[in-house]
Amino acid sequence: MAETLPPADDLGPPRETPLFGRLAIIGLGLIGSSVARAARRLNLAGEVVAIDADADVRARVSGLGFADRVEGDAAIGVAGADLIVLCVPVGACGPVAQAMAAGLKAGAIVSDVGSVKGAVVRDVAPHLPEGVHFVPAHPVAGTENSGPEAGFASLFLGRWCILTPPEGADEAAVARVQDFWEGMGSIVEIMTPQHHDIVLAITSHVPHLIAYNIVGTAADLEAVTRSEVIKFSAGGFRDFTRIAASDPTMWRDVFLNNREAVLEVLGRFNEDLAALARAIRWGDGTMLHEFFARSRTIRRGIVQIGQSVPYTDPPGGKTS
């Protein structure tokens, strides 16, 4: 635990010269619009092209003013781009890669921000032409909000970003993507796609599944009204509801595309929970106390490395 994250305060000054000439971002939701804002504010790219298949989103992005150009067609939008970042749900990465492939220039670097990496590598790599580099990335950052209005330039500041370059990836391309994320204030870690997917299954995917699940269980209880659930949520329940308000499409795709790791971790979770339930049924206070006392250690670690900042809504972000 040598790594300590810097405090998430203000972004530094912009670079004197941009890292990339033209940056194309495909998908302008919370993450995509935050990358665009950060890249512009910090001068990480000379030109920012925003690409989105949704006409309504394109109109809103034009109004928000953080892109130099807004395009609907992926192949046209990526033309001449030096870095292309896919910011669409994981399940859309393959089709989008196929759609944009014809427009990619030689030497371009393609990256993404998906929460699953094995499936993205599997789906995207086959569509990329020879001479185009692929460096998948996953910024471990987000809020419960969605849409281009929800993004903000400091979303990645002080947050981890995991790169999962496939075997034999171009080292210079990996270094440039690392520079890009570090330029937005992230701390970069490199691992294999497979290891990423199991690490995220326990730190993110299964917690989200459980949070979604208990919110559903609460909504269906006949003996307790929804108003009561909401009123007394300060007792612990509300800690689960923030992450259970995340984007449903993104999360559907995460679970469909990280199935093996999620089901593996979930199996462990269920075994452990069965043991706790058994201890409750048989009144085994010693087991319960020991189990509960042990979890303080991990919490202490999280507090120490400063990941436990209170959740704050982004400036101007909607709460949906």
Added chain:
Amino acid sequence: MAETLPPADDLGPPRETPLFGRLAIIGLGLIGSSVARAARRLNLAGEVVAIDADADVRARVSGLGFADRVEGDAAIGVAGADLIVLCVPVGACGPVAQAMAAGLKAGAIVSDVGSVKGAVVRDVAPHLPEGVHFVPAHPVAGTENSGPEAGFASLFLGRWCILTPPEGADEAAVARVQDFWEGMGSIVEIMTPQHHDIVLAITSHVPHLIAYNIVGTAADLEAVTRSEVIKFSAGGFRDFTRIAASDPTMWRDVFLNNREAVLEVLGRFNEDLAALARAIRWGDGTMLHEFFARSRTIRRGIVQIGQSVPYTDPPGGKTS
């Protein structure tokens, strides 16, 4: 959903005349010491007596200066008290009631702050002499911190407090306990002990059990290091760790004493989770999307009634 909680800002001015002559608090942890601080600051009692069986806690409480008198013996401590509030773990309420009974004066009101109410009524009521009123209470408030140093006067401000008077309880006594909690800024709701226990099972007890459980599962995974779990906890996991850092003794007693309601809600949770796991295994994206989309409604309700303030450490509170 007519109820709206006031913003949790400053406590108002102290009362001109106290509500109770002598207040005795038994158990000076986070909750007990917060009640003592609030009662003194707001002039809710003419005199505050702090009673704790632990000599070390008594010494620390003396040093903190929020009590007029510090006692080790419950029967001696409660002598002459008009309101006695048990702030010990639920499992200790019965023995403490027995120990203090001889010291209770006629007309005294006994209350508590336990997170389980059926078991507290069962364990405490038989020990109380004729003429002593029992009005159980549960302030739905807390932090992850423990001990007399962790308390603060505004802990209950803008938070719900549930009273569960047994059938036939003295109405004047119930009204005085309600005045006491409202005096500390709480919003009081009255329900039966049985209904309380099922409401809290879903809004607090099962969420805590699940949070404890997933922290345990994470700690035991061979494929993922503890350092990785901590580093990437911003992905969702850290939302669970705050409540999993709560006091182990308190929570052991909650689960041992609200067994039926907890196991009933947990059974529902497990059924729902099995359905989600099945949808993941069989790639049922439609089911997953519908399930995830639905949970935003409840989140919206929580945000609207203002229970979703960011978690902040109390002033001077330790993070353990």
